[in-house]
Amino acid sequence: MNFNNHFFLKIAILVKGGLVILFFGLVSCISSPGDASSISPANTDEMMVRIADIEIDSAYLEEYIAILKEESEASIRLEPGVISIxxxxxxxxxxxxxxxxxxxxxxxxxxxxxxxxFKHYKRATLDMVKSLKLIDMEAVDKENMSKVFGKLNS
Incomplete structure (x- = not known):
């Protein structure tokens, strides 16, 4: 694995009374032409960050996770605009x-x-999902994001 093309986000999750609060210093894995240094302060303004909070029927959990892993891997591998799933x-x-x-x-x-x-994931998991909440997020410090990405390359 070439870590110049793959990097990780440290995420701390606090779950309290059903409320999920995420603090992040960077995001999951990236696989794109170029490297993490191509993410500059100018284009961090365009980034879209979303949290999906999904409740799965326990009878389908193993099957759901297998489909989700397949979808997230394909998204990162095939789509240059997907920074993290x-x-x-x-x-x-x-x-x-x-x-x-x-x-x-x-x-x-x-x-x-x-x-x-993605369309396969949605079709295949439709009856497995009990609830879905999509939360659009805003970075607290967009200017610092590029520094974090750059630090992971060093």
Whole structure:
């Protein structure tokens, strides 16, 4: 694995009374032409960050996770505008899937929705999902994001 083309986001999640608060220093994995240094302060303004909070029917959990892993891997590998699809769950509640999604732009997100792998994921998991909440996020310190990305390359 070439870490110049793959980097990780450290995410701290606090779950309190059903409220998920995310603090992040950077996002999951990236696989795109170029490297993390191509993310500059100028284009961090265009980035779209979204949290998907999904409740899965426990009868389908293993199947759902297999489909989700396939979709997130394909998104990162095939779509230059997908910076992160980072699924996780609270240790005490595996049926509550939280996904940190980061896109280079709104257009990259819209393009992602039209891909065959995303459409397959949506069709295949439709009856497995009990609830879905999408939360659009805003970075507290956009100027610092490029510094974090750059630090991961050093």
């Amino acid at each position: 980072f699924p996780m769950f609270p240790k005490e509640k595996a049926t509550n899937i939280i996904i940190v999604e980061v896109y280079a732009s709104r257009e990259a997100y819209e393009s992602h929705l039209q891909t065959p792998h």
